[in-house]
Structure formats: structure tokens, C-alpha cells
Amino acid sequence: MADADTVQLSLPDGKGPLHERLAEAVEQLIASGRYGKGDRLPTHREIARGANVAIGTVTKAIDLLEKRGVVRGETGRGTFVSAPAEATEGYVDLNFNVPMRVVDEAQFRAAAVLAATRLGSVPNGGYPEPGGGRDHRLVVAAWLAETRCPADADDLLVTVGGQHAIHLAMADLAGQTGGVATEAAAFSGAIAAARNLGLDLHAVDHDEQGMLPLDLQRLFEETDCRALYLTPVCQNPFGFEMSERRRAEILEVCRRHDAFIIEDDIYAVYAQSDSRTFKELDPDRVYYINGVSKSLTPLIRLGVLVPPRARRAALAARVRAETWGASPFDLEVARALFEAGVHAKAKDILRAEARERVGLARKILGLASVPMPSGSPHIWLPMATAAAEQFARRALERGVRVTPPDAVKIGGEKSGGVRLCLMAPQQRSSLERALRILADIRSTPDFEIV
Numbered sequence: 001m002a003d004a005d006t007v008q009l010s011l012p013d014g015k016g017p018l019h020e021r022l023a024e025a026v027e028q029l030i031a032s033g034r035y036g037k038g039d040r041l042p043t044h045r046e047i048a049r050g051a052n053v054a055i056g057t058v059t060k061a062i063d064l065l066e067k068r069g070v071v072r073g074e075t076g077r078g079t080f081v082s083a084p085a086e087a088t089e090g091y092v093d094l095n096f097n098v099p100m101r102v103v104d105e106a107q108f109r110a111a112a113v114l115a116a117t118r119l120g121s122v123p124n125g126g127y128p129e130p131g132g133g134r135d136h137r138l139v140v141a142a143w144l145a146e147t148r149c150p151a152d153a154d155d156l157l158v159t160v161g162g163q164h165a166i167h168l169a170m171a172d173l174a175g176q177t178g179g180v181a182t183e184a185a186a187f188s189g190a191i192a193a194a195r196n197l198g199l200d201l202h203a204v205d206h207d208e209q210g211m212l213p214l215d216l217q218r219l220f221e222e223t224d225c226r227a228l229y230l231t232p233v234c235q236n237p238f239g240f241e242m243s244e245r246r247r248a249e250i251l252e253v254c255r256r257h258d259a260f261i262i263e264d265d266i267y268a269v270y271a272q273s274d275s276r277t278f279k280e281l282d283p284d285r286v287y288y289i290n291g292v293s294k295s296l297t298p299l300i301r302l303g304v305l306v307p308p309r310a311r312r313a314a315l316a317a318r319v320r321a322e323t324w325g326a327s328p329f330d331l332e333v334a335r336a337l338f339e340a341g342v343h344a345k346a347k348d349i350l351r352a353e354a355r356e357r358v359g360l361a362r363k364i365l366g367l368a369s370v371p372m373p374s375g376s377p378h379i380w381l382p383m384a385t386a387a388a389e390q391f392a393r394r395a396l397e398r399g400v401r402v403t404p405p406d407a408v409k410i411g412g413e414k415s416g417g418v419r420l421c422l423m424a425p426q427q428r429s430s431l432e433r434a435l436r437i438l439a440d441i442r443s444t445p446d447f448e449i450v
């Protein structure tokens with residue numbers, strides 16, 4: 001560790017509040033390698049002197065870094081680096097849709113210790129019912145009710161992440177539908193699940209509210225497709241949120257044609273409106289999916305599927321045949337994190353950070369508008385497909401990985417573009433650096449956003 005009292009900090013230019021710019025400068029100092037994981041940072045007074053700011057500004061900056069999981073304060077001992085800092089060299093990955101780390105090591109350790117003390121009570125020595133023992137289903141139902149929508153523990157299945165829930169829902173519908181309808185581009189995991197089950201995916205046109213009911217109706221009239229896969233909040237990859245009115249219109253079309261909806265609500269934590277879920281609007285027509293990977297941590301493989309009530313038993317039998325279900329240890333760790341309120345704090349952090357990051361992307365890339373200014377973990381830059389592929393290649397050459405169109409493409413004119421996962425870099429400064437590179441690439445006429 002360097003001499004603590006010789007710290008010199010130059011604040012990045014910009015209009016943001018002083019404490020945010022100071023937080024960024026401290027992050028950069030950590031990322032430069034000067035302070036590693038576990039090192040003690042200079043005292044607040046030394047930082048104040050080195051950056052030429054008031055001590056109150058340092059306190060606010062350190063609080064912010066603590067919320068982001070970069071540092072932790074220990075009473076009477078000082079402030080320590082808790083997250084390994086991202087190098088400022090090397091590439092920035094905006095391809096993987098992971099949230100920044102919001103559960104720190106101490107929280108995981110405490111939850112794991114508590115989980116270990118409770119594992120003795122898991123039924124059958126570790127084999128609860130397929131799809132979750134009742135005790136764990138009650139935990140998941142309470143989490144859902146608190147964070148999104150009411151759910152009965154007897155109706156749901158605990159799954160191995162959201163991906164497993166998608167595959168289960170599609171498998172359940174496979175015999176009664178000629179494919180699955182979705183928008184022009186969709187989550188790559190949903191594409192993989194449909195392919196695995198031999199289901200065709202149909203692209204339905206959309207606007208900034210979501211899928212167009214008339215286009216859906218046409219598809220139902222022309223084909224025997226009777227299933228939809230939708231991500232109504234932060235559609236992946238387009239990043240829009242569907243209004244309740246549009247949901248009601250889509251449901252109306254589905255009722256007329258006796259079609260089912262797979263509602264992937266994994267990004268519910270970012271909802272900007274108070275629209276009810278499809279599940280609340282028509283429970284027996286909807287396979288509802290959620291999980292903790294985007295709102296808490298992908299390190300716990302915990303998802304949930306709430307199918308139409310009549311399909312639960314058949315789906316539990318399917319889970320029995322495939323995996324038996326999520327690991328009881330994961331579930332106990334999740335339970336301990338919920339009890340400690342980590343999910344509620346994570347929600348505040350993620351929402352606030354997503355709003356900042358979307359704002360940053362909008363400013364640096366010069367976007368006239370974004371579908372969810374209140375914050376979405378990803379945004380989409382629409383371009384002709386060939387231009388988008390070239391853009392992704394050019395970005396990679398310059399150290400920024402983005403999602404190319406072929407990873408998410410279903411079909412139709414609107415499927416060209418690249419996705420940027422804004423929450424993936426742990427530090428906002430890494431994102432900013434990546435966005436400046438992308439803005440530079442975009443400024444050449446080949447990459448005009450359409």
C-alpha cells in the first residue's frame with residue numbers, strides 16, 4: 001500500500017455533484033492498483049486534503065462507494081477496499097447482462113453461516129419436494145409478494161434460475177402450439193430454450209409500448225402459434241416497458257385465440273410504472289417467471305415459475321425428471337439475505353445506478369430519447385444489421401464488447417442493432433470510458449443510428 005498521507009486526487013471534470021466526482025476519483029485510484037482488496041484507504045481528512053474538498057464531501061463520497069460495494073468502513077479502524085477494482089486497461093464487457101455486485105463479501109459470509117445452521121431442517125436430508133419444499137416455497141412467495149405480486153406458495157415452483165423456468169414453461173406448451181411469438185429480438189436464453197425444444201420463434205412487430213396487438217392477431221390467424229414469450233419490463237434487448245393498457249390489449253387477443261403467455265418478469269425491480277403483471281390480469285393464461293439473478297445476485301441460482309394452477313403438478317413431475325430443483329443451500333442463503341433486507345437495499349442501489357447509467361449513455365452517445373429514462377440495465381442502439389455487426393467488431397477491436405444482433409435476433413426489420421449492458425461494469429468510470437469509445441465509433445457515417 002502506498003503512503004497514505006501522500007494521496008493526491010484530481011477530480012474528473014463534469015457537472016455532477018462534488019461527492020460523486022470524488023467517489024469516481026477514489027474508484028480510479030483503486031482501479032489503478034494503488035490500493036488492492038483489503039487495503040486501508042487514507043483517512044477522510046487525508047482524502048479531503050489531497051482532493052482539496054471539505055471533509056463532509058469525503059464522507060458522502062465514501063458512503064456512495066460503500067453502497068456500491070467498492071469499500072467498507074470498520075468502526076474505529078478506517079475504510080477498506082472490499083471489491084477487487086476493475087483495471088482501467090483491458091476491455092470493458094457490455095455484453096453480459098449481469099448487475100454490478102450489490103451483495104458484498106461480508107453479507108454473503110453472514111448469510112452462508114446462517115444457512116449452514118439451518119440445513120439440518122431441510123426435509124429428506126436435502127431432497128425436499130421437486131420444485132421446492134413448502135418451507136422454501138413460502139420464502140419465495142413472501143419475497144415475490146413483497147417485491148412484485150402476490151403468489152401462493154402452493155402454486156409456484158422454485159427453479160434453477162429464470163432460465164430453467166423459461167425452458168419449463170416452453171416445454172409445457174410445446175405440444176399445443178406451433179411455435180412461440182415474441183418481438184423482433186429476444187433474450188438469447190429464450191431463443192436457446194425454444195431451439196432445444198424444436199419450437200419456432202415468430203417475430204411480432206412492436207412500438208415503444210411493446211408488441212402490437214394487431215400484428216399478433218394476424219400471426220394467430222395465419223399460423224397455429226398459440227404461445228407468447230414476453231419480457232414486459234426492460235424488454236431484452238430493446239429495453240422498453242409495456243403499459244398496462246397494452247398488456248390488456250394483448251391479453252384480449254390471446255383470449256380470443258386461446259393462447260398462453262410466458263411472462264418473464266426478471267427485470268421487475270426496474271419497473272417504472274405500476275402496471276399490473278399479466279399474471280395478475282389473467283392467472284390461468286400466464287406462466288409467470290422471476291428470479292434473483294438481476295435484482296440481487298446471479299451467484300444464487302434461484303428462479304420461480306408460477307404456471308396456470310392446473311399445470312403445476314405436471315410441471316413438478318418435469319422438474320423431478322430433470323433436476324429435482326434448486327439447491328437447498330442456495331435457497332437458505334437467499335432466505336438469509338432476504339431476512340437481512342439485502343434485496344431491498346440492492347433494489348434502491350440498482351435503480352438509482354441504472355438511472356444514472358442510462359442518463360450517462362444518453363448524454364455520451366447523444367441519444368434523443370431512451371425507452372426507460374428511469375433506468376434499465378440495457379439499452380439498444382438500432383442500426384441496419386450489417387452495420388450493427390461491423391459496429392460490434394469495431395468496438396471489440398477497441399476494447400469494448402457489446403451484444404451483436406445475431407445473439408438476439410428473431411426476425412423483421414427491427415432486429416438490427418447492438419445491445420449495451422450498462423450495469424455490467426462494476427465501476428461507472430469503466431462504463432463511461434467504454435461509452436466514449438462507442439460514441440467515437442458511432443460518429444463515423446457508417447454507424448448512424450436508425
Ligand SMILES: Cc1ncc(COP(=O)(O)O)c(C=O)c1O
Pocket residue numbers: 097160161162163164187189231236264266291292293294298302303
Ligand atoms: C430476460 C431474461 N430472462 C431470464 C434470464 C436468465 O435468468 P437466470 O440467470 O436467473 O437464469 C435473463 C438473463 O440474462 C434474462 O435477460
